[in-house]
Amino acid sequence: MAAPRAGRQPQNDGYRSLPLSGHVGFDSLPDQLVNKSIKQGFCFNILCIGETGTGKSTLIDSLFNTSFDDPVSTHFQPNVRLRAQTYELHESNVRLKLTIVNTVGFGDQINKEDSYQPIVDYIDAQFEAYLQEELKVKRSLFSYHDTRIHACLYFISPTGHSLKTLDLLTMKSLDSKVNIIPIISKADSILKTELQKFKNKLMSELVSNDVQIYQFPTDDETVSQVNTVMNGHLPFAVVGSTEEVKIGNKMVKARQYPWGIVQVENENHCDFVKLREMLICTNMEDLREQTHARHYERYRRCRLEEMGFRDIGPENKPVSLQEAYEAKRHEFYLELQRKEEEMRQHFVQRVKEKETVLKEAEQEIQSKFDRLMLMHQEEKLKLEKKKKALEDDMAMFNKKKANAELLQAQAFVSTPVVSLKRDKDRKNSGFM
Numbered sequence: 547m548a549a550p551r552a553g554r555q556p557q558n559d560g561y562r563s564l565p566l567s568g569h570v571g572f573d574s575l576p577d578q579l580v581n582k583s584i585k586q587g588f589c590f591n592i593l594c595i596g597e598t599g600t601g602k603s604t605l606i607d608s609l610f611n612t613s614f615d616d617p618v619s620t621h622f623q624p625n626v627r628l629r630a631q632t633y634e635l636h637e638s639n640v641r642l643k644l645t646i647v648n649t650v651g652f653g654d655q656i657n658k659e660d661s662y663q664p665i666v667d668y669i670d671a672q673f674e675a676y677l678q679e680e681l682k683v684k685r686s687l688f689s690y691h692d693t694r695i696h697a698c699l700y701f702i703s704p705t706g707h708s709l710k711t712l713d714l715l716t717m718k719s720l721d722s723k724v725n726i727i728p729i730i731s732k733a734d735s736i737l738k739t740e741l742q743k744f745k746n747k748l749m750s751e752l753v754s755n756d757v758q759i760y761q762f763p764t765d766d767e768t769v770s771q772v773n774t775v776m777n778g779h780l781p782f783a784v785v786g787s788t789e790e791v792k793i794g795n796k797m798v799k800a801r802q803y804p805w806g807i808v809q810v811e812n813e814n815h816c817d818f819v820k821l822r823e824m825l826i827c828t829n830m831e832d833l834r835e836q837t838h839a840r841h842y843e844r845y846r847r848c849r850l851e852e853m854g855f856r857d858i859g860p861e862n863k864p865v866s867l868q869e870a871y872e873a874k875r876h877e878f879y880l881e882l883q884r885k886e887e888e889m890r891q892h893f894v895q896r897v898k899e900k901e902t903v904l905k906e907a908e909q910e911i912q913s914k915f916d917r918l919m920l921m922h923q924e925e926k927l928k929l930e931k932k933k934k935a936l937e938d939d940m941a942m943f944n945k946k947k948a949n950a951e952l953l954q955a956q957a958f959v960s961t962p963v964v965s966l967k968r969d970k971d972r973k974n975s976g977f978m
Contacts, residue, residue, distance in 0.1 A: 587641035589692050590830060593724065594646065595665065595716065596701025597653035598623075600731040605699075605786035606646055608799060608810055609822055610635065613788060614646065623651025626664045630693070645693060653712060662716040669695055669723045673845040680846075694842060696833045697760070697825060698724040701731040702748065702781060709751045717757045723841050725760035725833050727825065728752070733783030733816050734801060734808045741783055748781055762824055763832050776824050782817035785810055 594602040603616040614633060632645045647668070652661060672693045679690050700717060702709065717726055728748065730736070736744060752759060759780065762773035787810050791800040799810040810818050825833075850856075854874040 584639060584641075586688070587643060589643040589645070590834065591645040591647065591693060591696050593649075593665075593669075593695045593698040594701065595649050595652060595698060596731060597703060598651065600701040600703055601786050602648060602699075602701055602731075604788060605701075605729075605731070605784060605818075607788050608786040608818065609826065610644065616646075616648065623654050625655065626651045626661050628664060628668045643691070647695065658712045661712060662719050665716065666719055666723065669720070670845065673723075673842055674849070676842065677846055677849060694837055695724045696830075696837045698726045699825075700726055700728045702728055704730055704732050704735045704744075707744070708747055714751070714755050714757065717752070717759070718755060721758040722844065725836055725841070726758075727760050727821075728781035729817075729821060730781055730783040732785065734785045734803075736783070745781060745783065760833070760836070762829055769828055772828065773824070776820055779817060779820055782821045782824075784818045784821055785816040786818070 592606070594606065596602050603614065606616075607613050612635070614631065616631065627650050628647055629650050630645055630647045632643060635642045635644055649665060652665075655661060672695060676690075676692065676694055679685060679687060698720060700713070702713060717728070720726060730741075730744070730748075733741065762769075762777050764770040764774050764777075766773075785801060785808055787799050787801045787808075789799065789801070790797040791802050791807055792798075793800070793807065793809070798812075801808045801810070808815050810816065813819050854877065855870045
């Protein structure tokens with residue numbers, strides 16, 4: 547299921563071991579480390595993946611023996627979204643900053659093809675944030691709030707006889723990015739005689755599909771025996787409850803049914819205690835170490851290679867960070883020059899094209915102007931001809947008018963003489 551990890555025994559590497567003739571004091575280093583860690587506090591981030599209604603929130607409340615403010619989600623989410631909530635817990639003098647990330651709407655869509663993609667993007671985003679903090683000139687990793695996912699509790703629905711396609715696709719997409727711990731939720735809905743068969747079926751499918759789940763470490767002698775036994779119990783069949791039921795003289799967390807009571811912390815009823823012991827009491831630090839040393843380092847290596855940083859150069863020779871930086875800087879400089887030359891040529895081409903367009907527009911305007919000037923000249927000649935004709939007509943009219951007035955004046959002068967002669971002739975004819 548998972549590749550065996552290298553042993554943690556210190557290596558001598560050929561150095562001489564010398565005895566001390568007296569007390570020096572560096573035997574207090576573990577105490578110093580413990581005191582510093584307690585003062586700094588610890589962080590642990592859990593990702594809960596499962597369909598709506600599989601008891602994710604109830605189980606988390608049961609694991610940490612508290613009630614977290616997790617709003618109820620519906621089955622009508624258009625897409626999968628992740629909701630992260632951070633709490634600060636205290637036990638004795640140890641302070642734990644716990645972040646619970648819940649997948650809201652997972653498995654509720656008709657088309658579930660890309661339901662796992664928001665989860666992958668979220669995990670990568672937390673790795674990227676940590677990497678960017680590491681790459682800063684002035685880093686503050688001591689006070690940095692690490693949001694990388696340390697454990698992924700994958701809730702498998704107790705209904706059905708095998709893993710769903712969505713479960714296989716999701717776990718296969720995440721097994722190289724996070725420590726996956728598969729659990730069967732609401733295990734009290736399965737007959738005890740069928741539970742082990744169901745577990746075996748699930749593990750067989752995980753192996754056949756090459757899904758790498760988290761294996762509790764067996765290289766530490768102090769926990770190797772119990773972890774080996776617990777690896778055989780995967781996936782854990784759990785029941786969660788925040789209600790307390792009185793059994794005998796004490797109150798215990800349980801789920802009460804008409805046919806009986808299922809005790810959460812009774813190992814004969816479910817694997818809740820095994821999960822709590824393995825996740826919190828025994829292997830929490832190993833989960834944190836595996837996240838940093840395995841999953842984050844894989845992401846970091848891929849990202850740095852994408853940026854052009856490699857430990858081995860083109861000739862399979864070791865390359866220092868400075869050499870890789872200078873090579874990448876030179877590559878970027880050449881790329882920048884190439885881009886500048888392309889932009890310059892593109893700009894010159896655009897200018898030439900614009901000049902051609904402007905020249906064509908200028909020629910068109912000049913041609914239009916010439917046509918208008920020609921039309922203007924023709925119209926001017928026409929108007930001048932009409933003006934000359936009108937002036938000639940006016941001159942002729944004035945001449946005729948002057949002749950008419952002259953004739954009229956002459957006629958007026960001759961009219962009184964004729965009238966006097968007529969009167970005289972009339973009088974003479976009267977006397978006779």
